[in-house]
Amino acid sequence: MCYDIKTSLEAQLKRARRYNDEEAIAEIEKKLAPYTDLPLFHASGFQHPRVLIYTDSDPQIPSVATWGLIPHWVKDAVQKKKIWNNTLNARGETIFEKPSFRYSARNKRAICYVDGFYEHHHHAGKTYPYLISRKDGLPMAFAALWSDWQDPETGEWISSFSIVTTEGNSMMARIHNNPKLKGPRMPLILPDELEESWLQGIEDELDIQSIQDLIRSYPEEELTAYTVSKLRGKEYMGNKPEIAKEVVYQELED
Numbered sequence: 001m002c003y004d005i006k007t008s009l010e011a012q013l014k015r016a017r018r019y020n021d022e023e024a025i026a027e028i029e030k031k032l033a034p035y036t037d038l039p040l041f042h043a044s045g046f047q048h049p050r051v052l053i054y055t056d057s058d059p060q061i062p063s064v065a066t067w068g069l070i071p072h073w074v075k076d077a078v079q080k081k082k083i084w085n086n087t088l089n090a091r092g093e094t095i096f097e098k099p100s101f102r103y104s105a106r107n108k109r110a111i112c113y114v115d116g117f118y119e120h121h122h123h124a125g126k127t128y129p130y131l132i133s134r135k136d137g138l139p140m141a142f143a144a145l146w147s148d149w150q151d152p153e154t155g156e157w158i159s160s161f162s163i164v165t166t167e168g169n170s171m172m173a174r175i176h177n178n179p180k181l182k183g184p185r186m187p188l189i190l191p192d193e194l195e196e197s198w199l200q201g202i203e204d205e206l207d208i209q210s211i212q213d214l215i216r217s218y219p220e221e222e223l224t225a226y227t228v229s230k231l232r233g234k235e236y237m238g239n240k241p242e243i244a245k246e247v248v249y250q251e252l253e254d
Contacts, residue, residue: 001089001176002142002163002187003046004118004231006131006244008039011113011139012052012062015195019060028052028062035064042118042231042243043067045088045163053110053161055146056199063146065110069162070149071100077151090145090162092188092215096208101162104145105211106202110161111195113139116244117187118231119176121252127232128249130175132186132225143188143198143214164188169217175225189218227252 009029016025037049045067052062069087074080087100095105116133117140134140143164150157168176168184176184190198198214200207226246230236237243 001119001181001185002117002165003088004042004044004129005114006041006116006118006133007043007051007112007114007139009033009036009052011115012038014113014139014141015054015111016060016062021060024061032062032064041239041241043239044231046085048084051112053112053144053146053159054199055110056108056201059196059199063159065146065159065161067163068160069100069104069145069147070158070160072103072147072149074149075152077153080149080151087160087162089165089185089187091185092143092164092166095145095164096212101145104147104162106208108146109198109211110144110146111190111198112142112144112161112163114142115139118228119172119186120178120231121175121227122177122179123252128252129228129231130225131228131244132171132175132223135222135224140187141190141192141195143190164215166215167217169220169223171220171223171225172217186217188215190214191218 043049048066048068050066053065054062068084070080090101095101116131118129118131120127120129144161146161148159165185166188168186172184172186229243229247
């Protein structure tokens with residue numbers, strides 16, 4: 001699962017900077033960034049924050065999108081509200097089967113760049129949040145599905161997305177040990193060299209298989225993790241830089 005992220009404008013410009021197009025970067029900063037909720041030192045998907053995603057329709061210029069995919073077949077705001085919190089994540093193994101995701105899996109895939117993500121560790125009846133990031137400090141490329149939906153009452157178009165998840169690696173098995181889950185999960189993090197493969201078009205079953213082949217755990221040795229302040233309850237400090245700083249819990253050290 002992935003319900004909590006840390007991301008900045010700089011992280012979401014990673015792809016744009018790859019092309020060294022300073023004019024495009026300036027346009028993104030001026031015309032798109034003001035419509036996002038960045039920076040997000042911590043954000044829960046249940047808040048449905050607005051970030052930038054790079055889609056298969058335009059891999060160079062990002063779009064502003066809301067976290068929580070709204071399928072194109074949703075009829076009204078009532079149905080949208082019912083489904084929204086259930087589409088923050090899309091289980092990678094079944095994206096071509098589930099009604100909420102199968103159209104987007106075939107036709108609308110995207111990448112969302114983040115600085116890291118948070119997961120909770122269970123110990124002695126309490127939970128302790130960890131921040132997981134790339135060891136080299138570079139932004140992570142999350143595989144995502146996206147959709148455009150028009151509110152029939154207001155006429156407003158909303159772009160939305162879901163983060164694809166996969167089986168957790170051995171690090172996540174240690175951290176993400178929720179006893180209610182069948183096994184650890186983690187977001188589908190794309191290695192730099194496979195980002196374009198995720199965005200490629202699908203024409204036949206072989207293309208579907210090539211996408212499914214990308215759905216695998218990110219190597220543990222390329223990640224780092226540490227405990228941070230509480231992300232829930234009265235101790236939660238909100239979307240502040242300090243939320244991402246390391247906090248040592250002595251009970252986990254013993």
